[in-house]
Amino acid sequence: MHSSEQWPAPVGALAAHLADRGEQIAEVRQVSERRGSRAWKVATTGNAYALKANTEEDYEGRDQRAELKREEGVIAELGRLGAVPVGYLVGAGECESGRWLAVTWAPGGPMWHALSLARTDDTPYTRHLLLACARSMAAAAASMHRAGWVHADIQPTNTLVTRDGSATLIDYALACGPVADGLPDLETGRTPYRGALTHTTAPEIAAAVLGTVDTVHIAPTAAADVWALGASLFWCWTGHRPVPYQEPEGPREGKLRDIAEGHTLDFATVRPWPFPGFEEIVAGCLHPDPDKRPASADLITAIERAGR
Numbered sequence: 199m200h201s202s203e204q205w206p207a208p209v210g211a212l213a214a215h216l217a218d219r220g221e222q223i224a225e226v227r228q229v230s231e232r233r234g235s236r237a238w239k240v241a242t243t244g245n246a247y248a249l250k251a252n253t254e255e256d257y258e259g260r261d262q263r264a265e266l267k268r269e270e271g272v273i274a275e276l277g278r279l280g281a282v283p284v285g286y287l288v289g290a291g292e293c294e295s296g297r298w299l300a301v302t303w304a305p306g307g308p309m310w311h312a313l314s315l316a317r318t319d320d321t322p323y324t325r326h327l328l329l330a331c332a333r334s335m336a337a338a339a340a341s342m343h344r345a346g347w348v349h350a351d352i353q354p355t356n357t358l359v360t361r362d363g364s365a366t367l368i369d370y371a372l373a374c375g376p377v378a379d380g381l382p383d384l385e386t387g388r389t390p391y392r393g394a395l396t397h398t399t400a401p402e403i404a405a406a407v408l409g410t411v412d413t414v415h416i417a418p419t420a421a422a423d424v425w426a427l428g429a430s431l432f433w434c435w436t437g438h439r440p441v442p443y444q445e446p447e448g449p450r451e452g453k454l455r456d457i458a459e460g461h462t463l464d465f466a467t468v469r470p471w472p473f474p475g476f477e478e479i480v481a482g483c484l485h486p487d488p489d490k491r492p493a494s495a496d497l498i499t500a501i502e503r504a505g506r
């Protein structure tokens with residue numbers, strides 16, 4: 199909690215923006231600081247916002263200000279396309295310390311914690327929780343895919359899940375859309391995409407990363423989002439990351455080689471309890487051949503069928 203005199207520059211900038219809308223900040227809490235970006239929960243009397251800003255030191259030479267500016271453009275475009283919830287982008291701009299970006303606060307907690315009961319208990323509630331989480335993740339992905347966009351960083355920390363299993367995808371920093379004349383150019387000068395979190399990287403993306411130099415941009419795909427979605431569900435339900443690594447503590451490159459092989463752990467050896475309908479859905483998402491994975495829209499129907 200900060201008082202207004204001690205607010206960091208991005209919070210001050212959001213406060214001014216909200217004041218123009220007749221809202222006053224009631225509470226500020228920092229929620230993360232990593233990889234050159236900081237985030238806060240900022241609450242007013244009626245609303246809550248997630249505020250993201252760059253740290254003053256650059257991380258691994260990346261230009262976080264430019265990345266936040268791109269993310270603002272991405273969320274604005276996704277909003278225009280109806281691919282993120284209405285009004286998700288609250289504001290963005292420059293401040294003393296760099297750039298800030300505010301979005302609507304999504305309810306729930308990180309997926310790993312939200313699904314913890316499902317890692318031990320087989321109950322009607324945990325079955326519902328897993329299916330509802332899978333369904334809402336698929337629906338969020340499908341609303342982007344329908345518009346020709348991909349999230350490109352689906353992973354447990356970017357998925358917030360409520361007690362009833364309703365999931366929201368956050369973090370549009372790596373999202374990619376169609377590049378064509380007449381569309382906003384968000385890609386000039388961007389950091390090349392080289393996969394996101396290792397454990398949720400699809401085999402074909404892993405192979406492309408291994409087969410190209412660091413400056414080459416690898417276009418993420420909807421099928422790779424589906425793999426990442428399945429990997430997140432596999433991981434948060436079984437407690438195991440889906441690919442068995444030869445060197446679990448080794449470098450990223452070795453893990454990417456294992457992922458590129460296309461093998462995943464057998465559910466029978468890691469599931470906390472049998473849930474055949476759900477296992478089948480997750481296994482389908484983790485198919486090594488991207489063309490054989492379900493499209494996110496079809497995934498919604500398959501999950502609904504599994505819940506009946």
Ligand SMILES: Nc1ncnc2c1ncn2[C@@H]1O[C@H](COP(=O)(O)OP(=O)(O)O)[C@@H](O)[C@H]1O
Nearest residue numbers: 229230235237248301302303304355368369370
């Ligand atoms: N819309 C949101 N609702 C709730 N919390 C959010 C939201 N957006 C971001 N956060 C919080 O801020 C953290 C960092 O945001 P994120 O967009 O994932 O950035 P990065 O991973 O680049 O640090 C998240 O892990 C989450 O705790």
Ligand SMILES: [Mg+2]
Nearest residue numbers: 355356368369
């Ligand atoms: Mg994130």
